Amino acid sequence: MIPPLDGITVLDLTHVLAGPFSSLTLGDLGAKIIKIERPGLGDDTRAFPPFAQGESAYFAALNAGKLSLALDLKNEADRSVFERLLARADVILENFRPGTMERLGYGWADLHARFPRLIYGAVSGFGHTGPEAGKPAYDMVVQARGGIMSITGQENGPPVRVGASIGDIAAGMYLIQGILAALFGRERSGLGAKVDIAMLDAQLAIQEHAIAITGTTGTPPGRTGARHPTITPFSTYRAKDGFFVIAAGNDAMFAKLCEVLGLRLDDDPRFATNAARCENHAMLKRLLEAVTLDNTVTHWTATLDAAGLPTARVQDMAQVLRDPQLLARHMVLPVAARNDGPAFLAAGNPIKMSTLPEVSGRAAAPALDGDRATILAWLEMDH
Amino acid sequence: MIPPLDGITVLDLTHVLAGPFSSLTLGDLGAKIIKIERPGLGDDTRAFPPFAQGESAYFAALNAGKLSLALDLKNEADRSVFERLLARADVILENFRPGTMERLGYGWADLHARFPRLIYGAVSGFGHTGPEAGKPAYDMVVQARGGIMSITGQENGPPVRVGASIGDIAAGMYLIQGILAALFGRERSGLGAKVDIAMLDAQLAIQEHAIAITGTTGTPPGRTGARHPTITPFSTYRAKDGFFVIAAGNDAMFAKLCEVLGLRLDDDPRFATNAARCENHAMLKRLLEAVTLDNTVTHWTATLDAAGLPTARVQDMAQVLRDPQLLARHMVLPVAARNDGPAFLAAGNPIKMSTLPEVSGRAAAPALDGDRATILAWLEMDH
Numbered sequence: 001m002i003p004p005l006d007g008i009t010v011l012d013l014t015h016v017l018a019g020p021f022s023s024l025t026l027g028d029l030g031a032k033i034i035k036i037e038r039p040g041l042g043d044d045t046r047a048f049p050p051f052a053q054g055e056s057a058y059f060a061a062l063n064a065g066k067l068s069l070a071l072d073l074k075n076e077a078d079r080s081v082f083e084r085l086l087a088r089a090d091v092i093l094e095n096f097r098p099g100t101m102e103r104l105g106y107g108w109a110d111l112h113a114r115f116p117r118l119i120y121g122a123v124s125g126f127g128h129t130g131p132e133a134g135k136p137a138y139d140m141v142v143q144a145r146g147g148i149m150s151i152t153g154q155e156n157g158p159p160v161r162v163g164a165s166i167g168d169i170a171a172g173m174y175l176i177q178g179i180l181a182a183l184f185g186r187e188r189s190g191l192g193a194k195v196d197i198a199m200l201d202a203q204l205a206i207q208e209h210a211i212a213i214t215g216t217t218g219t220p221p222g223r224t225g226a227r228h229p230t231i232t233p234f235s236t237y238r239a240k241d242g243f244f245v246i247a248a249g250n251d252a253m254f255a256k257l258c259e260v261l262g263l264r265l266d267d268d269p270r271f272a273t274n275a276a277r278c279e280n281h282a283m284l285k286r287l288l289e290a291v292t293l294d295n296t297v298t299h300w301t302a303t304l305d306a307a308g309l310p311t312a313r314v315q316d317m318a319q320v321l322r323d324p325q326l327l328a329r330h331m332v333l334p335v336a337a338r339n340d341g342p343a344f345l346a347a348g349n350p351i352k353m354s355t356l357p358e359v360s361g362r363a364a365a366p367a368l369d370g371d372r373a374t375i376l377a378w379l380e381m382d383h
Numbered sequence: 384m385i386p387p388l389d390g391i392t393v394l395d396l397t398h399v400l401a402g403p404f405s406s407l408t409l410g411d412l413g414a415k416i417i418k419i420e421r422p423g424l425g426d427d428t429r430a431f432p433p434f435a436q437g438e439s440a441y442f443a444a445l446n447a448g449k450l451s452l453a454l455d456l457k458n459e460a461d462r463s464v465f466e467r468l469l470a471r472a473d474v475i476l477e478n479f480r481p482g483t484m485e486r487l488g489y490g491w492a493d494l495h496a497r498f499p500r501l502i503y504g505a506v507s508g509f510g511h512t513g514p515e516a517g518k519p520a521y522d523m524v525v526q527a528r529g530g531i532m533s534i535t536g537q538e539n540g541p542p543v544r545v546g547a548s549i550g551d552i553a554a555g556m557y558l559i560q561g562i563l564a565a566l567f568g569r570e571r572s573g574l575g576a577k578v579d580i581a582m583l584d585a586q587l588a589i590q591e592h593a594i595a596i597t598g599t600t601g602t603p604p605g606r607t608g609a610r611h612p613t614i615t616p617f618s619t620y621r622a623k624d625g626f627f628v629i630a631a632g633n634d635a636m637f638a639k640l641c642e643v644l645g646l647r648l649d650d651d652p653r654f655a656t657n658a659a660r661c662e663n664h665a666m667l668k669r670l671l672e673a674v675t676l677d678n679t680v681t682h683w684t685a686t687l688d689a690a691g692l693p694t695a696r697v698q699d700m701a702q703v704l705r706d707p708q709l710l711a712r713h714m715v716l717p718v719a720a721r722n723d724g725p726a727f728l729a730a731g732n733p734i735k736m737s738t739l740p741e742v743s744g745r746a747a748a749p750a751l752d753g754d755r756a757t758i759l760a761w762l763e764m765d766h
Contacts, residue, residue: 004568004576021591029564049613050599057595108737127735130711138693140609140617144628145695147703149609149619151546152535159619159626159697161609162545163534164590173556178734180563181412185387185738187570193387194737200706201714201733207547208404208730210700212440215728216433220700226523226532226544230432234523236532236542243542245527310521312528314542317593317603320530323583328513331584345598347591350584351561352510354491354577355568 003030003356008183011036011085012066014095015043017139017165018123018199020062021172023093026179028349029356033066034085034375035366042070042368053341060365061346064335068366069375073104084379086115091179093121098134108194119182119192123175127198137199139167146203151210153223170202232277233257236314238289239297243314246288246304250274253309260307261291321345336364386413386739391566394419394468395449397478398426400522400548401506401582403445404555406476409562411732412739416449417468417758418749425453425751436724443748444729447718451749452758456487465489467762469498474562476504481517491577502565502575506558510581520582522550529586534593536606553585615660616640619697621672622680626697629671629687633657636692643690644674704728719747 008031012023020035020043027033037043045059069085071078086092092111094101101107101122108120122128125137140161143149148166149159178195186192204211214220221229228234228247233254236243248254251273255266265271265287270280277284292300297313304311315323321332331350334343346362391414395406403418403426410416420426428442452468454461469475475494477484484490484505491503505511508520523544526532531549532542561578569575587594597603604612611617611630616637619626631637634656638649648654648670653663660667675683680696687694698706704715714733717726729745 002568002572004564006571017591025560029560050596052599057599058592061591061595126708127712129735130708132708136693138617138630138632140611140628140630141693141695144619144626144697145703145706147698147700148545148547149626149697150699153543153546154537154540157537157540158621159609160536160543160606161619162549163531163536163593163604163606165592166545166549166589169589169591170556173553173560174733177408177412177556177559177563178736180560180567181387181734182736182738184563184567184570185385187567188389189385189738191738196735197733198712198735200708201712201731201735204703204709204714205730205733206549206552207700208400208444208552209441209548210546211704211728211730212444213433214700214704216435216440218701220702221546222699223543223546226542228523234521236527236544238541243527243532245523247521247523249521310519310524312524314527314532315530316533316605317530317590317597318601319603320528320587321594321597323528325509325513325515325583326587329510329581329584331587345594347588347594348584350557350580350588351564352512352579352581352584353561353565355565355572355574 001355001357004353005030008032008091009034009089010091010093011089012093014093014123016045017062017168018172018175019093019095021169022121022123022175022179023066024062024064025176025349025351027065028351035063035066035068036082037068037070037368039070039072039369042068046368052344053337053339055337057344060335060337060344063365064346064362066366067371067375068368069372070369073106081376086111086118088379089118090183091119091121093175095123097136098124098128112192112194115192117186117190117192119179119186119195121175121179121195123171123197123199125199127201128196139165142167142199142203146200147207147210148203151221151223154225155223157223159223167199167203170206171197171199174202174205227281230278231274232281233284233288235285237285237292239292239300240295242297244297244301245310245312245314247310256307257309260303260309261288263287263291330358330360333359333362335362338364338367384738384740387736388413391415391474392417392472393474393476394472395476397476397506399428400445400551401555401558402476402478404552405504405506405558405562406449407445407447408559408732408734410448411734418446418449418451419465420451420453420751422453422455422752425451429751435727436720436722438720440727443718443720443727446748447729447745449749450754450758451751452755453752456489464759469494469501471762472501473566474502474504476558478506480519481507481511495575495577498575500569500573500575502562502569502578504558504562504578504580506554506580506582508582510584511579522548525550525582525586529583530590530593531586534604534606537608538606540606542606550582550586553589554580554582557585557588610664613661614657615664616667616671618668620668620675622675622683623678625680627680627684628693628695628697630693639690640692643686643692644671646670646674713741713743716742716745718745721747721750
């Protein structure tokens with residue numbers, strides 16, 4: 001079983017989240033990831049909480065299994081090492097402000113002329129083109145500007161942030177796609193390509209429904225809490241000890257739900273059709289919760305499950321990390337600590353492939369410059 | 384300029400969101416997408432609102448530029464056409480309940496034996512392995528079960544759904560990655576691979592921070608509205624006419640912010656350090672909004688921008704679709720309507736590549752079975 005990216009080398013100059021998230025996946029697919037960090041401090045996330053035994057759990061999860069080399073790209077000796085690495089690498093990743101690599105002499109045009117097979121991946125807030133190319137951004141900035149906050153939150157409440165850093169993560173996902181497409185394209189053309197991903201672009205790309213509604217009706221959708229805007233009942237509901245999902249997508253499922261809850265609502269004209277249920281959704285929610293509040297989430301999810309109705313507990317992350325289906329899928333993995341202390345926890349690789357063996361854990365994230373000797377020895381080897 | 388997936392053919396049996404979202408991107412990268420639909424009704428989303436001129440804007444956006452062929456995979460004549468397509472295809476995608484393809488005689492094992500170069504991509508709620516393989520899921524179900532709803536919403540409010548269908552979209556993104564990795568791997572091995580993506584797995588994979596916190600402290604994070612949990616001020620704030628982001632990540636930026644707002648808070652011991660600001664975040668928000676409510680979002684974003692402080696308006700989707708940076712990046716594209724009526728709007732391709740020309744619009748989504756003659760003629764051609 002040969003992993004798809006076996007033999008591929010990635011020089012990863014990125015830091016914080018979007019870039020390291022990308023190279024983690026490229027590593028999962030079999031690539032060797034050489035993390036180039038600035039001497040002294042390295043990746044900012046080495047100092048991000050939470051910590052265990054002096055090591056950042058956040059850094060550990062995002063950089064598991066990578067190699068680290070500290071280089072100052074303004075120093076001549078370090079530039080010489082870097083250029084030997086460029087001659088060996090298949091991919092270079094960076095998330096500096098646009099223009100930074102050009103000032104160092106390592107912009108796409110220079111690199112492509114010297115290393116025509118090298119693939120160049122950049123991720124930035126607003127991209128390398130357009131009137132605002134070069135401006136910095138944070139996850140919060142692109143979540144706000146990209147529109148997802150305007151449709152996330154309670155119906156009459158303020159906009160809220162998506163709890164995960166979807167501004168960075170979505171951009172990182174597109175960077176992976178661009179790099180993989182460029183690797184495949186190079187097999188035929190023999191040439192590398194530049195991939196230019198903007199966090200703001202990625203925010204728009206993940207919002208199919210809101211765009212269709214706004215483009216067609218002229219009116220942007222608002223916030224609806226946990227409720228589906230056009231199907232009822234399709235939301236979270238309160239049980240005695242927490243929240244769970246009821247997702248009854250059609251009249252037959254609603255009738256089955258009424259039977260399960262012991263409520264005779266399905267031939268009530270206020271609730272007989274989906275249109276009527278949407279119209280009267282607030283009253284229907286009060287009626288359903290009048291019953292569901294009487295028992296536990298475990299009771300209701302088991303009952304709905306037995307009736308063939310889609311359901312789920314609104315799990316907190318402690319519950320998620322014990323979820324039997326996720327454990328069976330190797331989606332919760334220990335990450336070795338560098339000092340042999342207790343392992344960190346991280347998400348596993350969600351790309352399950354017949355050519356990729358499942359792993360039962362991840363190797364430790366590197367110490368800053370911790371792989372200098374290994375990498376320099378590798379540069380001496382024949383290839 | 385040759386697109387990276389030029390010459391690649393994808394047989395797409397998927398419907399609704401996660402699968403069609405994947406094949407749309409594969410099409411953007413240059414692949415030919417043949418959408419196989421059930422005769423009569425086709426993809427469910429052909430009937431999803433909103434509509435314009437009798438066509439679903441949702442379907443149009445997700446299926447732009449694809450070809451459609453209606454086949455009943457239980458009918459012998461149709462199976463024969465399907466098998467001729469399999470012999471020509473590089474990739475097959477499906478999002479049936481696990482086991483469905485096996486019952487049709489087209490499971491991975493059968494297909495791999497007959498078409499060893501064919502790549503098989505599946506996306507399902509819980510994946511093809513584990514105790515709950517085979518159970519159906521909806522976006523809402525995996526958002527709840529995967530934990531993202533537990534960290535999205537107001538501090539003292541109920542969990543809310545991410546406004547975009549991130550349960551489907553994240554899975555679709557990983558399906559694209561798996562297919563691209565398998566295409567590259569096939570260049571060396573000569574063999575296809577099976578890619579098995581679960582919506583639930585993908586939900587865990589996009590939540591780096593919550594896992595690190597829970598794994599290290601034992602306590603799952605809760606909801607914090609729009610506020611960053613460990614940096615202050617880093618949230619949305621009210622202006623006279625809407626919400627905008629202030630993201631002052633360190634003491635120097637906070638001092639600059641105080642200067643801009645005319646507030647002398649930066650040497651107040653309650654706010655002098657990030658730790659103190661986090662401790663007193665509610666009071667600080669009231670003090671900042673006492674000033675920001677006096678002027679407009681446009682005023683404050685321009686003022687902060689001029690001061691070099693990251694900021695953004697919380698844009699609704701109508702504002703997003705007019706955003707100059709997104710327009711300059713070709714991220715808002717017209718999709719042709721089949722009847723020559725006014726175009727739909729959709730997100731452009733966020734994967735900007737030097738080997739991929741920018742397009743100024745997308746071709747129409749196909750009529751059901753609308754490309755039968757073209758596809759049958761293509762099957763007759765030499766290859």
